[in-house]
Amino acid sequence: MTDRQIELSERYLQGEATPEEVRALLRELEADEKFFEEFKHEWETHWLLKTNAHAHAQDESYVKRVIHYVHATEDKEGFLQSVKARIQDSPRRHRRLWPGFAMAGAAAVLILGVLVALSTNKPTTPTGTEPPTVAVAATVKSSQTGVTVKRASASLVVQAGGEIQVGDRVLAAADKPVLQREDGTTFQLNASAEMDFTSTETPNTATLLAGSIFVTAAQQKPRVPLIIRTPTGVRAEVVGTRFEVAIEGEKTLLRVEEGSVRFGQVNATVLVPAGKMSEVSAAGTPATPSPFSGAVAGWRNGTAPQSKRTGNLLANPGFEAELEHWTVEPAQVKGTACVIDQREPSDPRKGKVLKAPNAGSFLLGQAVPCVGGVKYRARATIHTVAGSFTLKLHFLDEKGEMLRIQQFEKSRPGEQREIGGEVVAPEGSVSVRFEVEASNAVGFIDTCVLTADE
Amino acid sequence: MEVAQRVSLLEGIVREHQARLRAYVCSRTGDPEAADDIVQDVFLIAYRKLDTLDLKEPLFPWLLTVARSQVRQRWRSQERSNLDERISSLVSQRLEEEHADAPGSAFEEHFEQLRKCVERLPGKLRSLIDLVYRENKSCDEASSTVGMNPTAVRVALHRARKALRECVQTSLGGAHR
Numbered sequence: 001m002t003d004r005q006i007e008l009s010e011r012y013l014q015g016e017a018t019p020e021e022v023r024a025l026l027r028e029l030e031a032d033e034k035f036f037e038e039f040k041h042e043w044e045t046h047w048l049l050k051t052n053a054h055a056h057a058q059d060e061s062y063v064k065r066v067i068h069y070v071h072a073t074e075d076k077e078g079f080l081q082s083v084k085a086r087i088q089d090s091p092r093r094h095r096r097l098w099p100g101f102a103m104a105g106a107a108a109v110l111i112l113g114v115l116v117a118l119s120t121n122k123p124t125t126p127t128g129t130e131p132p133t134v135a136v137a138a139t140v141k142s143s144q145t146g147v148t149v150k151r152a153s154a155s156l157v158v159q160a161g162g163e164i165q166v167g168d169r170v171l172a173a174a175d176k177p178v179l180q181r182e183d184g185t186t187f188q189l190n191a192s193a194e195m196d197f198t199s200t201e202t203p204n205t206a207t208l209l210a211g212s213i214f215v216t217a218a219q220q221k222p223r224v225p226l227i228i229r230t231p232t233g234v235r236a237e238v239v240g241t242r243f244e245v246a247i248e249g250e251k252t253l254l255r256v257e258e259g260s261v262r263f264g265q266v267n268a269t270v271l272v273p274a275g276k277m278s279e280v281s282a283a284g285t286p287a288t289p290s291p292f293s294g295a296v297a298g299w300r301n302g303t304a305p306q307s308k309r310t311g312n313l314l315a316n317p318g319f320e321a322e323l324e325h326w327t328v329e330p331a332q333v334k335g336t337a338c339v340i341d342q343r344e345p346s347d348p349r350k351g352k353v354l355k356a357p358n359a360g361s362f363l364l365g366q367a368v369p370c371v372g373g374v375k376y377r378a379r380a381t382i383h384t385v386a387g388s389f390t391l392k393l394h395f396l397d398e399k400g401e402m403l404r405i406q407q408f409e410k411s412r413p414g415e416q417r418e419i420g421g422e423v424v425a426p427e428g429s430v431s432v433r434f435e436v437e438a439s440n441a442v443g444f445i446d447t448c449v450l451t452a453d454e
Numbered sequence: 455m456e457v458a459q460r461v462s463l464l465e466g467i468v469r470e471h472q473a474r475l476r477a478y479v480c481s482r483t484g485d486p487e488a489a490d491d492i493v494q495d496v497f498l499i500a501y502r503k504l505d506t507l508d509l510k511e512p513l514f515p516w517l518l519t520v521a522r523s524q525v526r527q528r529w530r531s532q533e534r535s536n537l538d539e540r541i542s543s544l545v546s547q548r549l550e551e552e553h554a555d556a557p558g559s560a561f562e563e564h565f566e567q568l569r570k571c572v573e574r575l576p577g578k579l580r581s582l583i584d585l586v587y588r589e590n591k592s593c594d595e596a597s598s599t600v601g602m603n604p605t606a607v608r609v610a611l612h613r614a615r616k617a618l619r620e621c622v623q624t625s626l627g628g629a630h631r
Contacts (some may be wrong), residue, residue, distance in 0.1 A: 010608035014586070029541065039617075040545050042615055043481075043484065049583065049587045049615075051473075051476055052477055052565070053490070062476075063469055063488075069497075070498050269488075271539075
């Protein structure tokens with residue numbers, strides 16, 4: 001190995017290499033077989049030393065973690081009963097077991113509680129067990145109205161400054177409350193978001209049951225990273241700092257604002273860096289991280305209101321029912337035929353969100369008059385967060401029958417750009433309207449403009 | 455087998471084998487967190503198969519075979535757009551190919567010898583290994599402790615690992631896993 005190769009490989013193994021150095025290392029490995037052979041042994045010895053050095057300190061916690069995991073996956077009832085039986089079996093055994101196995105048992109009781117709660121969608125506690133010792137999971141840092149907490153079978157409101165206990169289930173009010181953990185990590189919950197703070201996997205695990213949250217993670221302890229789980233087994237493991245996790249139908253979405261997050265299911269994860277998003281369905285693997293436009297957790301400042309994002313827009317096609325922020329100008333033979341603007345004049349970031357879980361069409365605004373034979377230029381500024389949108393123009397005759405549909409190019413995920421083109425209105429057309437066809441799409445349309453060119 | 459008995463058995467198995475198994479998987483993934491997840495799944499599979507396993511026979515070779523399969527599954531599902539992942543995938547796949555037919559006991563011996571060889575390292579190299587691997591010091595931090603510049607520390611670490619490999623090979627009589 002040359003001095004340069006030693007330097008590169010050491011810096012890489014110790015996690016000190018810059019992206020350029022990692023690239024250089026990869027080039028060297030691909031070009032120099034002898035170096036590759038050496039590096040391969042270096043790598044193996046490095047990781048064996050790394051795990052060996054810390055093995056003893058983590059043995060017990062890891063044993064517990066595995067038992068919890070097995071329990072959560074298999075033999076839920078049986079495991080619980082066996083733990084109870086062993087704890088109650090004899091006082092001497094109880095004392096000897098408590099620091100180790102019985103702690104696992106207590107956690108198992110908690111886990112079962114969550115599993116039952118998730119399956120029945122009701123707060124509950126395992127019957128016949130003593131309530132576990134409570135611990136503070138977080139405090140309510142800010143909330144005007146307080147958050148609703150389901151604790152055992154009770155429901156109470158915890159005001160700002162109050163404590164959320166391990167085992168609590170939190171339902172956010174409309175004021176988007178902020179919860180803070182002891183390490184400084186904060187969760188801002190969107191209206192109607194639900195979180196569960198039962199520790200199911202590691203002490204640093206929280207479960208998002210519904211809605212979306214924005215996480216600002218404090219520096220994480222090595223090997224016990226903060227993990228946000230969902231009921232479908234999706235995990236977002238904190239490597240970096242600021243990100244949003246949202247449950248939308250069967251999908252869990254992640255958008256990373258700062259740092260990076262390991263996202264997916266146990267054996268299929270992707271590292272999502274800042275500025276990118278990924279999504280995973282209940283049974284699927286996480287999508288390759290892709291860029292997104294717009295803000296992360298835009299609901300925090302009013303953009304992309306959650307009610308609109310999760311509302312059944314398909315049942316209310318188009319925005320005809322909510323035209324308060326739109327303007328439609330009368331057609332002219334020359335000049336602007338119509339402008340459909342969904343932005344709020346006071347805040348251009350506010351507006352409407354198109355979302356189609358599978359596929360659907362949205363009619364934008366009302367049909368406006370046009371003149372057959374006239375060339376029109378259509379354009380729309382589309383922010384495509386995911387999926388794709390296709391812009392179309394419908395030309396209608398005097399009876400309102402469709403004469404022609406002009407289709408323009410599709411938008412692509414992560415883009416924010418103008419789409420459209422020129423088209424001559426067919427003879428006999430008296431009105432025209434915009435349509436956007438969505439395919440697995442989430443995004444925004446800022447403005448649609450139809451201009452007559454002659 | 456009753457649940458209590460199964461759980462008790464599993465606890466014993468996890469306690470006995472997890473350190474070596476995690477070391478093995480980590481040396482193939484280069485990712486301690488992923489290794490923990492994979493090993494957790496290996497024990498879940500072991501739990502499901504408790505009734506059919508012959509517990510009088512050494513269990514580690516069987517666990518290692520399951521772990522290898524899990525690691526391969528991870529390679530298949532892993533995205534490799536990231537440079538780190540490309541490097542780890544290149545190296546770990548080559549390592550695994552070379553040792554695919556090695557018995558599980560070979561890895562156990564290798565791992566055990568490595569522990570012993572660390573104890574036999576000369577003073578300064580041993581201190582460096584302790585600083586970097588036990589105390590998680592960066593090369594820059596370690597350099598000020600041992601009075602060497604960071605580049606010299608990196609070279610010394612390289613030599614220490616080379617010495618450890620030679621020590622392990624000598625102890626095992628040149629046998630490869």
